[in-house]
Amino acid sequence: MDPEIFDQFLEQLERYVRERLIPAEKQVIADDRIPDEIVTEMKDMGLFGLTVPEEYGGAGLNTSQYAKVVKTMAYAAPAFRSIFSINVGMFNSAIKNGGTEAQKAEWWPKVAAGSITCFGLTEPGSGSDSAAMATTARPDPDGNGWILNGTKRYITNAPHAEVGLIMARTEKEALPKNAHVSAFIVPMDTPGITVGSPDHKMGQSGSHIADIILEDVHVPGEALLGGETGKGFRFAMMSLDNGRISVGAASTGYARRALDSALRYATERKAFGEPIANFQLIQQMLAESETEIYAAEAMMADVTARADRGENILRKAAAFKVFASEMCGRVVDRVVQIYGGAGYLAEYDAERFFRDARIYRIYEGTTQILQLQIAKHMLREFAEQA
Known part of the structure; x- marks a missing residue:
């Protein structure tokens, strides 16, 4: 999107967040759902198709622009970002990196119009460990399609999604570079799909996750992402770079809200006759939080600029997500401390900030898994240079 037009859009979005979304937070929390009229407004604003190319009906935002939108939206309750984040992050990225021209032509206009998506990678017995993935896709003996069986767990937007990107084994044995895993574009109303009841969570009211159960789900051959087996996991991992940028941006925006x-x-x-802001140890917590948020903002600007230049950002996207999510956890902890006893009460926002922020260190790759990934790539590069 043209930078000047984007700046105008971002300014309008900031007003929308403060004047429309923040006042609606209490209703979202009370009902554990986003009001339908707000979801419709977000679709009309084009938020579900931010990263879809303009020729397919989207806004065509680059990575830097999309991260700024996520950060802006994340100033409000996390549910508002969550409902469109899979679209603009992982699903669209996977279609861009691995989809055929026919798949782009079929799905991008639908996504840009507001079709909600989900991303089916995690299972009861596997997350980052793809070798343990149990969901299978076997060739349909009656045609050129596939039959999917398995269960996916903790799938964001599963109760609302119209289409999912489902990872499944197309080979029994684990293969190098995870070539035993393929990706399938699956409409969620396909016979054989059952979505479980939304899980009860610690925080992030209004954002829903649930199991997806696949029992003899028949999909056509055209559902195979990219038209080739063995590349699904690679496409998924590439799209997770964008997902991690989204979580990092969300962590940064929510930390700013809490501060x-x-x-x-x-x-x-x-206290003692004066505002507690005058106390030096309160000021220390405020200053530490401001410093860390600024560092995360700088990391976001760097990694997204690198992405827009076409660089491999796997390591830096992981580093940004680790730092920003851990930073957000430290900030909301300080915020509770600044509130004192009031920070422990549900009546005040600090308690909600604390609960909402905890998941950022877990999904799209836990801090520990990403630290291992960062170190692995560091050691590999060192060995190559030796």
Whole structure:
């Protein structure tokens, strides 16, 4: 998108977040769902197709622009970002990197119009460990299609999604570079698909996850992403770079929201006859939080610029996600401390910030898995240079 037009869009989005979404947060929390009219507004604004190319009906945002939108949206309750994040991050990225021209022509216009997507990788017995993936896809003996069987777990947007990108084994034995895993574009109303009840979570009210059960799900040959077996996991991992940027941007935006709340509370709350903001140890927590948010913002600017230049960002996207999500956890912890006893009460926002932020360190790759990934690539590069 043209930079000047994008800046105008971002300014309008900031107003929408503050004037429309934040006032709706209490209703989202009380009902554990986003009001239908707000979802419709978000679709009309084009938020579900931000990264779809313009020729397919999307906004055509580059990675830097899309991350700024996510960060802006994440200032409000996490559910508002979550409902469109799989579209603009992982699903669209997988279609871009691995989809055939026919798949792009079929699915991108639907996604740009607001079709909600989900990403089916995690299972009861496997997440980052693809060798343990149990979902299978076997050739349909009656045609050129496939038959899928298995269970996916913790799938964001599963209760609402119209289409899912489902990872499944197309080979019994684990193969090098995860070539035993393929990806399939599966409409969620396909016979044999059952979506479980939304799981009850620690935080992030209004954002729903659920199991997806696949029992003899028949899909046509055209459902195989890229038209080739053995490349699904690679496409998934490539799309996870965008997913990790999204979580990093969300962590950064939500940390800013929490810090702004703490600033407001610290200037209003009085102790010993003066605002607690005057106390140096309160100021230390505020300053540490500001410093860390600024560092995350700088990392976001760097990794997204690299992505837009076409660089391999696997390691840096992982590093950004690790730092930003851990940073957000530290910030919301300080915010609870600044609120004091009030920070432990559900009546105040600090308690919600603390619960909402905890998942950022877990999904799209736990901190520990990503640290292993970062170190593995560091050691590989060192060995190649030796």
